[in-house]
Amino acid sequence: MDAGPIDREKTAERLLAASARHSFDPDTDLDWDAPFTEGGWFWPPELVSLYDTPLWKAMSQEQRIELSRHEAASLCAMGVWFETILMQLLLRHTYDLDPTSGHVRYALTEIADECRHSTMFARAVTKMGTPTYRPSRRDHRLGRVLKSASTTPGSFAGTLLAEEILDWMQRLAFPDERVQPFVRDVTRIHVVEEARHIRYAREELRRQMATAPRWEAELTRFTSAEAARVIARSLISPRVYAAVGLDPVRAVEVARTSAHRREIMRKSARRLMDFFDEVGLLHGPSRRLWRSSGLLA
Template identity: 50%
Template sequence: MATTARKATTAVLEERDRQRRRTAERLLASSAKLSFDPLTEVDWDAEPVPGAYYIAPHRTSLYGTALWRGLTEEQRIELSKHEVASVASVGIWFEEILMQMLLRHAFDRDPTTAHVQYALTEIADECRHSVMFARMIAKMGAPAYGAGRVAHNLGRVFKAVSTHSQTFGGTMYVEEILDSFQREMMNDESLQPLVRQVSRIHVIEEARHITYAREELQRKDLGFVRRRAEQLLMGVVVYFATTRLIHPGVYASVGIDPAEGARAARANPQWRAAKVEMAAKVVGVLDRAGLVGRTNRWLLRAAGVV
């Protein structure tokens, strides 16, 4: 019976390797066919369109609040610009973490495999995306707000010690949240052309990254104790990645006290509903992978995504 069990285990592992290879080969072919150079494919010289928002008003963190009603139309547009800059700078923060996690993943594996070669291809994509986001922030004349000191330094630790589940679960979460926002942005003709162009490139290329992370995440079997530990760590990732999307400093751009603006956003049912909607798909994926449970659901509630 022991021999039979070993053969069954070997067969399962071989099938996983075949699936991993097929996925990577498909994604490499897609990358060769449909990749972008944002330095040349985004119109960086175009001037902003007067009166156009940078993200739909109902997706801003203060929409529907008393503070929102007290803003002029020009101030609302300005706030939308700074919120896009904040989300983009958090995107850079996480992409820099992700690139280092993927390098660690590739470092321990055979570079001749399609799986590792796609990891390296994704790193190249993320380098371009980080430059693209940085240029967009500079073009808008907004600060690179970042994730804040605490989250920034937690990221320093996370990128060095993350497990397989944290690497690909964290990737799934952050990329899916950004993807949900940007799919709306790229299809909304009322928004600034710059953010629509940047969103389109990111959405198209991130679709491959999400597939790679989702399938890799689902291949990992977790025991009971390990699952609880992974859930807790995943909850911390979700909490900080979500609560740092909008830096309190954005409110100062329209004359609102940052602390007051942050309190209003946290209490805003419109903003909470937007986060729940944007996170619904990826939370479901994490749940099926065993990374959502009693151990971390309280952190997901605190983040405002369930």
């Protein structure tokens, strides 16, 4: 056995041990009956899409907090969508592999984690009392195409896109005492378990890109760049603005052109873009697509 499979198995065994030590059951580890704190934010205000815009400054404090509630719910609902795709990609990855290997055992463990995360997010949306926000019809269809056409390295690139952007935001949310304790507990569980998933996906993507034939590497660059565009624009549903009494067309444009929001999105993906550049995902003509996602400066 060469070094690649050996390293892959060593990583899997470490992650399986970490899973055994630090896994959660959201149904019992969260207090679902606890009331929300009066005046508490549901997401750090600096991460709300309209923050520091003229529209934000014209809103009342109550309206801003209400927008944070709807945006937190949008992130949770979109998280279920992302993780549904991710679970399919992971199952497809394991289909031809040895089911007794540590690598496959960890993939199945991660799928179990993602199932719990999805039910946690869905239940959190219900607790927050908002509509269930969904991607646009176009992006829903694009998600179906992208997951079906994804290469193996593209599957891990897409995993990282969905996980690392949210992970960066959640690492700011869970220690923030302005944020509702329940929301902080949800993000804490997700951050702890996603750290393992990110490690698994990063190491596998590095291995895959090092051995991918030229055609596969080039296809992966384009499909991953398009996935980045879909994910970035889907995080916050335009319907959240109408829910708090704003003109959604105007609010979407204000958020899109906000210098603060653009900087937040670039910061959320900075480490990931550096890693993607290192493994060769940002090379060639697809770089223009990556920039149009708003994640790459």
